[in-house]
Amino acid sequence: MTQTDPRIAILVPCYNEEATIAAVVRDFRQYLPAAAIYVYDNNSRDATSERAREAGAFVRIETRQGKGNVVRRMFSDIEADIYVLVDGDDTYDAAIAPALIGKLIDEGLDIVSGQREATAVAAYRPGHVLGNRMLTGLTSLMFGVHLVDMLSGYRIMSRRFVKSFPSAASGFGIETELTVHAVRMRVPMAEVPTRYKERPVGSASKLNTYRDGVRILLTIAGLMRRERPLIFFSFFFAFFALFSFVIGIPVVLDYFRTGLVPRLPTAVLTTGMMMLAFLSLFTGLILDTVTRGRWEIKRLRYLAIPGPQDLRKP
Secondary structure (H helix, E strand, O other): OOOOOOOEEEEEEEOOOOOOHHHHHHHHHHHOOOOEEEEEEOOOOOOHHHHHHHHOOEEEEOOOOOHHHHHHHHHHHOOOOEEEEOOOOOOEOHHHHHHHHHHHHHOOOOEEEEEEEEOOHHHOOHHHHHHHHHHHHHHHHHHOOOOOOOOOOOEEEEHHHHOOOOOOOOOOOHHHHHHHHHHHOOOOEEEEEEEEOOOOOOOOOOOOHHHHHHHHHHHHHHHHHHHOHHHHHHHHHHHHHHHHHHHHHHHHHHHHHHOOOOOHHHHHHHHHHHHHHHHHHHHHHHHHHHHHHHHHHHHHHHHOOOOHHHHOOO
16 A cells, blocks of 8 residues: 555535535545545435536435435445545635645544634634534533534544444534544544635525534433443432432431431432432443443454555655
């Protein structure tokens, strides 16, 4: 592999992007002429597929709705050494792609994420900026993510990262999963500021600030349960134990004062809450052991695939 240029695949998930997809294909063809461009149409109701074919892209269809389903299919189907994942809305800068790929290879990284820097206020609405910061901050707190823009749709990834990624998300939560997987696998990664353009005329954003924000929150909660179960179930332990302690104090004080338990229903509830607390704690302890075993298997799978440093020419 060190004697030839790396195989580069540009992966473009899209839905109703007739107005922009041709420009995306042409731009990336200009700056990465040797790359294969794959456009995955997610049940578009316009001429997205036709425009992509006319521009020279390989077009495939994913019938299961949702960006996560599209990305999972892409990662399964496409064989390459380097993967460029970019949205089909023509807001990301194709000109910087060679530099991002060079950084990944030269520094032996597994993922380089494009940190969005808007060229106009309309390109990156204030509500989206605030939501991104809040979700990125929450993920940073839960998983130790050190990124400014966790939800960027522009990423350069190595083969071993892509082929060791067990995706479960179906929608916009895929960006969160990609980030958390990289952090949990402790892969070398970087973030580079990239120009983020306003959508062209005739193109509309598919992102709903509140609906998709809630979905991403649920994705973060699901990842906490799967990847850090001890911490996840410890929250339930703390809640049930505190609740049991608060409502149980008067019962205990009455017992020591009179030797009787006049509030039997409260005493039963207190006991039940404490049992639930310790059940949650032991559930977290058991699942934490299982998760560690899964993590070791994924790590071994990751290490079995050649890394980006093997792409360097002698």
